[in-house]
Amino acid sequence: MSSESAAPEERAVAHDESFGEAIEAIRTRRSGHNFDPDAKLDDETLEAVIRDATLAPSSYNLQPWEFVAVQDADRLDEVVELAYGQEHIREAGTAILVVGHTDAKTADRVFNEWEEAGRMDEASAEQTKAQSVEMYEDERMGRDYAVRNASLAAQNLLLSAHARGLKATPMIGFDQEGISEFLELPDDEIPVMLISIGPSAGEEPDRLPRRSVDEVLHRESR
Numbered sequence: 001m002s003s004e005s006a007a008p009e010e011r012a013v014a015h016d017e018s019f020g021e022a023i024e025a026i027r028t029r030r031s032g033h034n035f036d037p038d039a040k041l042d043d044e045t046l047e048a049v050i051r052d053a054t055l056a057p058s059s060y061n062l063q064p065w066e067f068v069a070v071q072d073a074d075r076l077d078e079v080v081e082l083a084y085g086q087e088h089i090r091e092a093g094t095a096i097l098v099v100g101h102t103d104a105k106t107a108d109r110v111f112n113e114w115e116e117a118g119r120m121d122e123a124s125a126e127q128t129k130a131q132s133v134e135m136y137e138d139e140r141m142g143r144d145y146a147v148r149n150a151s152l153a154a155q156n157l158l159l160s161a162h163a164r165g166l167k168a169t170p171m172i173g174f175d176q177e178g179i180s181e182f183l184e185l186p187d188d189e190i191p192v193m194l195i196s197i198g199p200s201a202g203e204e205p206d207r208l209p210r211r212s213v214d215e216v217l218h219r220e221s222r
Helices: 008-018 020-028 044-055 073-082 087-091 108-116 122-135 139-163 176-182
Strands: 065-070 095-101 166-171 189-198
Touching: 020 139, 044 065, 044 139, 044 166, 065 073, 065 139, 073 087, 073 176, 087 166, 087 189, 095 139, 108 122, 122 189, 139 166, 176 189
Parallel strands: none
Antiparallel strands: 065 095, 095 189, 166 189
16 A cells, blocks of 8 residues: 555554654654753764754745854853853853844845756846845844744754754743844844753653644634
């Protein structure tokens, strides 16, 4: 029996088997605070999780994100203060601020790549580029663009860290203006998510209950 003709339940099991490691990563990833303060994140692993983060989907493939890693002990103390005293940031040893662009400033490069890849002709690339730039000139749209795209990259980062045996905990509770100033973000970039990342020191408390599929899935309308 082909996977297309199988019952929905059988197809689900088949996919679980084919992509078992990916599904296991999604279902077992946890946010926690039990970091090993004596173990450090090496440069090779840091670069690997960022590389995985950059493979996230993005609007028009504009990839409107940056990642600012802080590992210096004194600067981590500053980050802890800006994050309202969340001590696990210091214990993790690495803090990564996921940053989003509020305008389409990568458009020239990206649409040239669309054209060079034969995915658009010159006229279509120029037209689409103009549309994307104009769309994100609206302040609210620009902020939404930054947050939505950078959040996709952040989730990739969290899953990559988990797959490598690390703990990574996302936070949105921090002084946004203060951390922007501290990390010298340009005016057209905003802080989206702060992630503490580092080697785990062991088990975390059991996962709290999640809302069931029956409760959260709505068909055709809310």
